[in-house]
Amino acid sequence: MTDIKNATLAYNILIRLVEKSGNLFFSEVEEHFLHESKTLISPYPTAIIGNHVSETDIPALAIVYTRLSPQIKMTIPTREDIMRKGFLIKEFRSKGLTRLLLSLIDKSNIIPSLLGYIGCMAIKRPFRDNSRELLKKGELRDTVDAEWNTLVENIDKGRNLFMFPEGTYNQDGYLNLIKKGVFYLKNKVEDIQFNSFNLTYDSLSFKKAKLHITYGAPFKITKEENSDAVTKIIQDKLGGTYAITLGNLVSYLLLKWEESSQFSIEKFGQSLMHFKNQIMELHPELKVGSELRKLTDTKPLEFVLEKLQKLKYVELSESKVKILGALTAIPKSMNHLKKQNLVLYHKNQLTKHLNKLDAIFESSAKISTI
Structure with missing residues (x-):
């Protein structure tokens, strides 16, 4: 024994x-x-x-x-x-x-x-x-x-x-x-x-x-x-057990847009909140981070966007977000992706959830139209 x-x-x-x-x-x-x-x-x-x-x-x-x-x-x-x-x-x-x-x-x-x-x-x-x-x-x-x-x-x-x-x-x-x-x-x-x-x-x-x-x-x-x-x-x-966080869900949404796309931070925040509510309602089996679950205003989102502006992924001006080329660029190699494209790196955490997220995104005009 x-x-x-x-x-x-x-x-x-x-x-x-x-x-x-x-x-x-x-x-x-x-x-x-x-x-x-x-x-x-x-x-x-x-x-x-x-x-x-x-x-x-x-x-x-x-x-x-x-x-x-x-x-x-x-x-x-x-x-x-x-x-x-x-x-x-x-x-x-x-x-x-x-x-x-x-x-x-x-x-x-x-x-x-x-x-x-x-x-x-x-x-x-x-x-x-x-x-x-x-x-x-x-x-x-x-x-x-x-x-x-x-x-x-x-x-x-x-x-x-x-x-x-x-x-x-x-x-x-x-x-x-x-x-x-x-x-x-x-x-x-x-x-x-x-x-x-x-x-x-x-x-x-x-x-x-x-x-x-x-x-x-x-x-x-x-x-x-x-x-x-x-x-x-x-x-x-x-x-299948990656948590859905504010960082990776914002990354998912940002990568839906092309270089030079512009939209208001307020509308983006509303879309983000609607998206996370749909995820929690339709897929309670997915684990959602508390900072995203409790999201009721754009302050946490603004922190993320300001960080991305410092890294030159987006440009913020007059309460609007502009997508820059560094965000949409796909590196030739995925090695060390965190250093090459931090947004894509975070979005990739959601790989196993993409079918569920894409279905919600495509079915909701409140999310797909900013």
């Missing part, structure tokens, strides 16, 4: 410390639940899967951990460089007081020690870390197999597993190609269960990004499911 590694007081305290680091990166965190228990159900053995957005997923994972039921120690596959000294300064490239604080944390070497204690396990990924060298030597496949075997051994020793099936950060705001890790696990671990969470970042509506976490409901994957079927299940679980 497996000795389940239930979380200890010290373990939970360390998780809370990592969670608190999120205050450096998030303006606030809003949580949404698909299960009536308002928890992330995770009996042993469970693999908990999530979408992979950025380095700030680390404190986000700590928040997710606090919602686990029951709370069992985790194994967390982690980039090799995160476990090395000096990671924070290299990764975040912050300035001023934040840089000084991150530098002090780096020098203490507390991050690798802390992450190791809570269950982070350094893994190699293709074309990251030293995987190029391993590939040239013909050793990459053996190394990856060995690391997956270690993950399975950790589950067998009584830990649950956090994993990002995409393997790397998604580049375009939606999901990367789903790797075969989940397919591998369901064949290797007897009676393993799965649950999921989605991280949706709104970088447009606040000075710092707001994080939305949507917690899923438990599900099983049968041994009969082939690799393609497993990939489809994961895409549906992760892609």
